[in-house]
Amino acid sequence: MQGYFVNEYDPTIEDSYAKVCTIDGQQCKLCVLDTAGQEEFHAIRDTFIKSSDGFLLVFSFSDRHSLNLVRSFHKQILRVKDRDNTPMVLVGNKCDLPGDYRAVRGDQGRALALELRLHYVEASAKSGLHVEQAYFDVARLIKKFHENDRKLETVKQKKRKKSCTIM
Secondary structure: OOOOOOOOOOOOOOEEEEEEEEEOOEEEEEEEEEOOOOHHHHHHHHHHHHOOOOEEEEEEOOOHHHHHHHHHHHHHHHHHHOOOOOOEEEEEEOOOOOHHHOOOOHHHHHHHHHHHOOEEEEEOOOOOOOHHHHHHHHHHHHHHHHHHHHHHHHHHHHHHHHOOOOO
8 A cells, every 4th residue: 555565564453544546547545444354353343344345355375374264254244244246355465475485375265266256366565566456456346336236226216216106
């Protein structure tokens, strides 16, 4: 979000960031809430999920456990949002690590994305590779979701106008 990599990261309850970007020729304000996925804040995560439009589910190629946690975060998001089409992107971070330093292979990330029906991006926060792409991809999914929502609402309104209620 800020264009540089922080070597010493101390996760907190939440950090928020905002950035104005141009995505597909259109100005867009990205507001990011980083909950760091810490288990001790599991209870308040529902509140963050309810107020969010889209999600980046990030795992580390150097940490097998982080990949396994993606399923539980995904399940929690679907439960709280109460819909299957919530905009989400699965991001494999540290893609710049050589194979011997990896606990997770790229094909395992792709397989999980396929299983959960999520868009998939391999990125490196350190080098910046595909980081912007991950944010832009979820922003595009959010935009598409809201456009579909508006179309559905228009259809519902048209149907209501044709009906007659008698009491």
